[in-house]
Amino acid sequence: xxxxxxxxxxxxxxxxxTPLAYIVMLFILGVIGLILSxxxxxxxxxxxxxxxxxxxxxxxxxxxFLLVFSIPxxxxxxxxxxxxxxxxxxxxTAPVRDWELIVGKWLGSFLYILTIxxxxxxxxxxxxxxxxxxxxxxxxxxxxxxxxxxxxAFLSIGVAISSMFNNQFAAFFLTLGFLVxxxxxxxxxxxIFSSGSELFNYLNMNSRFxxxxxxxxxxxxxxxxxxxxxxxxxxxxxxVIESRRWR
Amino acid sequence: xxxxxxxxxxxxxxxxxxxISFEAEQGDIVGFLGPNGAGKTTTMRIxxxxxxxxxxxxxxxxxxxxxxSLEVRRRVGxxxxxVPLYNDMTVFxxxxxxxxxxxxxxxxxxxxxxxxxxxxxxxxKGYIGNLSKGMRQRVGLAQALLHRPEVLxxxxxxxxxxxxxxxxxxxxxxxxxxxxxxxxxxxxxSEAQQICDRVLIINKGVIIAEDTPENLQASLIGSERGMxxxxxxxxxxxxxxxxxxxxxxxxxxxxxxxxxQFAPGTDxxxxxxxxxxxxxxxxxxxxxxxxxxxxxxxxxxxxxQNNKKL
Ligand SMILES: Nc1ncnc2c1ncn2[C@@H]1O[C@H](COP(=O)(O)OP(=O)(O)OP(=O)(O)O)[C@@H](O)[C@H]1O
Ligand SMILES: [Mg+2]
Numbered sequence: 001x002x003x004x005x006x007x008x009x010x011x012x013x014x015x016x017x018t019p020l021a022y023i024v025m026l027f028i029l030g031v032i033g034l035i036l037s038x039x040x041x042x043x044x045x046x047x048x049x050x051x052x053x054x055x056x057x058x059x060x061x062x063x064x065f066l067l068v069f070s071i072p073x074x075x076x077x078x079x080x081x082x083x084x085x086x087x088x089x090x091x092x093t094a095p096v097r098d099w100e101l102i103v104g105k106w107l108g109s110f111l112y113i114l115t116i117x118x119x120x121x122x123x124x125x126x127x128x129x130x131x132x133x134x135x136x137x138x139x140x141x142x143x144x145x146x147x148x149x150x151x152x153a154f155l156s157i158g159v160a161i162s163s164m165f166n167n168q169f170a171a172f173f174l175t176l177g178f179l180v181x182x183x184x185x186x187x188x189x190x191x192i193f194s195s196g197s198e199l200f201n202y203l204n205m206n207s208r209f210x211x212x213x214x215x216x217x218x219x220x221x222x223x224x225x226x227x228x229x230x231x232x233x234x235x236x237x238x239x240v241i242e243s244r245r246w247r
Numbered sequence: 248x249x250x251x252x253x254x255x256x257x258x259x260x261x262x263x264x265x266x267i268s269f270e271a272e273q274g275d276i277v278g279f280l281g282p283n284g285a286g287k288t289t290t291m292r293i294x295x296x297x298x299x300x301x302x303x304x305x306x307x308x309x310x311x312x313x314x315x316s317l318e319v320r321r322r323v324g325x326x327x328x329x330v331p332l333y334n335d336m337t338v339f340x341x342x343x344x345x346x347x348x349x350x351x352x353x354x355x356x357x358x359x360x361x362x363x364x365x366x367x368x369x370x371x372k373g374y375i376g377n378l379s380k381g382m383r384q385r386v387g388l389a390q391a392l393l394h395r396p397e398v399l400x401x402x403x404x405x406x407x408x409x410x411x412x413x414x415x416x417x418x419x420x421x422x423x424x425x426x427x428x429x430x431x432x433x434x435x436x437s438e439a440q441q442i443c444d445r446v447l448i449i450n451k452g453v454i455i456a457e458d459t460p461e462n463l464q465a466s467l468i469g470s471e472r473g474m475x476x477x478x479x480x481x482x483x484x485x486x487x488x489x490x491x492x493x494x495x496x497x498x499x500x501x502x503x504x505x506x507x508q509f510a511p512g513t514d515x516x517x518x519x520x521x522x523x524x525x526x527x528x529x530x531x532x533x534x535x536x537x538x539x540x541x542x543x544x545x546x547x548x549x550x551x552q553n554n555k556k557l
Contacts, residue, residue: 006347010336017335086331090390093295094348095321245298247258 003096004104011078011108018077024070025116028063035062036123040130056135057214059123060143064150064209067113068183071151072175074112075158076168078105079241083166092245099238106159106234113151117144139216146213149226150205154179156233163240182206205229248273248398248428249294253303256289256452263289265452266303271445273397276424278443279432282548286452287432288328291400294430295325308397321349324391328402328432330383334376338367338386341375342393349394361389366415380407388416392423399423401431405438417442450548472536473516474506478529481505487526491518506536 015021039054079102082088091101121144128135157178162171183206189197201207208222249271256264264286271277279287293300294307296316304311310318333341339358346354362368365385370378375386384407391399404420405413420429421442433439439446440460448456448463456463477484484505485497493513498506509515516533523530 002350003348006344010333010344014335085334086327086329087333088331089292089297089327089329090331090345093297093320093323093325093327094345095317096348097317247298 003100004107007096007101007104008107008111011105012111015074015108015112020073021112024073025119028066028070028116029120031066032059032062032120032123036127040126043130054127054131056124056127056140056143059120059127060147060214061210063117063120063147064183064206064214067147067151067154068179069176071113071154071158072172072179074109075155075162075175076172077162078109078159079163079237080165080168080171083244084168088241088244092241098241099234102159102163102234102237102241106156106237109155109159110152113155114148117147117151136216142216142218143214145218146209149213149223150209153205153226153229153233156230156237157182158233160233160237160240163237248275249277249305249307249430251290251294251303251305254290254293254300254305255302256286256293256298257301263452264293264300267449267452267454268303269447269454269457271428271430273428274425275445276420276429276431276443278439278446279430279449280434280436280439280446281432281449282434284451285449287449288402289452290449291325291402291430291432292327294319295323295327295400296320297325321394322397324394324396324399326387326391326399326401326404330387332375332383332386332390334374337372337374338362338378339371341386342389345390346393351394357393361393364392364419365389366412381409381412384408385412385416388419397427399427399429399431401429403432403434405433405435413438448547455547471510472506472508473519474500474504474532474534474536475519475523475530476504476532477523478531479503481528484523484526484528487522488519491515491522494519503531 036054036058039058043054079088082091092098124135124140158171158175161175161178162168165171165174182203186200186204187206189200191197193200202225205226208225212219212222249269251270252268254264254267255262263284267286267290269277279290281287292298294305294312296307296312296319299313299316304313306312307319308322310322312319333344336344339362342358342361343354346358351357359368359371362371365388367382367385367389370382375383378386384404388401388404391401399420401420405416408416417438420431423429424442424444431443443460446456446458446460446463447454481503482499485499488494488497488505488507493509493515494507495510496508500506507515507519516535520530520533
């Protein structure tokens with residue numbers, strides 16, 4: 001545990017020294033800020049309109065979408081760069097287990113995403129002060145829980161893919177492709193093929209987020225699903241790193 | 248402290264290390280000497296727990312490098328050949344990070360002490376990315392020494408250092424080697440001669456000689472050599488010197504300089520000096536040239552090749 005924390009702490013600090021990480025933070029917060037202020041303006045112009053006032057999903061919905069494109073940029077470097085720079089040799093000859101390295105890397109990036117998510121809490125606060133009777137707290141809680149779970153799973157996939165490459169851009173594009181597939185495309189085969197549709201529906205991360213967590217519904221099966229994907233990614237990453245020793 | 252039996256490593260179809268065996272006790276400084284691609288780095292990577300061998304076994308500090316790799320890694324300090332470091336960290340933060348991974352108590356003090364040891368205290372707050380090659384080397388060495396390991400594995404520790412630092416680092420290694428086991432690799436034969444108790448000469452993955460530097464020198468010397476310098480042209484002297492009893496061969500080097508070989512155990516220098524004076528040359532300098540490890544090394548690797556051809 002101690003090693004995981006040591007590695008995570010270092011990784012977290014590195015994010016704050018990386019311009020790309022700041023860009024990702026500004027990108028996520030900026031886009032959501034724009035969407036929200038646009039909605040608020042419409043609300044102000046048309047206070048008695050037929051439209052429902054915006055709820056928390058105006059923050060968490062776009063955020064989930066932005067994560068698909070942002071997380072590959074955060075994870076691409078994590079292990080690919082260690083391999084390119086040769087520092088992996090340092091880690092693999094330190095008294096650290098391979099899985100501790102992987103989990104530490106993941107945890108460092110998870111803490112960074114949590115920081116972004118933490119800063120984004122100003123948006124629900126603003127929203128809460130503008131609408132009466134305030135935002136739906138249950139929805140807020142489950143929406144944000146959904147964002148956290150999606151981030152954890154995405155990061156774990158990114159870490160696993162980063163462990164397979166020496167080149168961070170290869171890791172970026174493969175992670176991006178994988179996440180786009182898991183988020184946007186996986187619903188398509190479920191509609192076309194009737195036979196395997198159960199599997200595709202099971203894997204469909206997008207629908208788990210949008211049709212339950214982001215609507216205020218917390219299902220145990222969804223929690224299990226997101227945590228399993230996260231664990232699987234970390235497991236695969238550890239196996240890949242270990243197999244690198246044998247080459 | 249280090250025991251290696253029948254160690255073999257294949258990269259795909261290329262055999263990098265071929266069935267090597269050796270041992271090193273506490274207090275030994277063992278030098279790995281060999282040309283490029285001999286398998287030094289590969290062997291050291293196996294012993295440091297970085298990768299498992301294809302065949303054979305090795306124990307370091309009493310633990311198996313494959314099945315008890317973590318225990319081995321706790322007890323070994325390793326300086327990789329490429330000196331990998333995190334460029335985006337300061338020297339201090341980097342060493343503190345490595346100290347934390349080793350669960351060292353009083354990490355900050357230990358880091359400062361070790362920085363002193365490698366003479367890098369002034370750059371503690373500087374970023375590693377801004378260091379010169381020699382300074383990086385010293386930071387890498389500090390990382391290997393942080394936990395005062397029982398076994399030190401140093402892959403070309405003095406490469407890239409300035410002459411003053413080379414002397415310092417060699418002294419440091421000798422000091423450390425008094426109580427601990429050091430395995431180092433080098434291309435610099437005089438370095439092996441200076442700091443190692445024992446030298447392993449490795450070529451194409453095979454150990455072709457193993458002994459103390461002195462014994463290696465003694466056992467391989469077929470003839471002793473000397474050189475002399477006279478004023479002016481020395482070509483006419485060749486015949487004169489060849490006549491001296493015991494001299495085997497005379498070869499001109501540069502202007503006024505000759506090298507001569509003679510049977511070991513005889514000393515022909517006084518007689519040669521007399522002959523030179525008699526021939527009316529001005530003798531400026533004469534000394535014996537011992538066979539260097541350099542020569543031994545070249546001779547051994549050449550012999551190895553010839554044996555293969557036969
Ligand atoms: N990762 C690798 N993949 C494939 N072949 C490798 C790898 N590392 C080393 N080799 C090969 O193994 C052989 C031994 O290499 P090694 O690096 O151990 O030599 P060395 O004695 O350290 O050489 P040098 O003095 O140049 O550092 C070489 O033929 C090399 O090409
Ligand atoms: Mg080498």
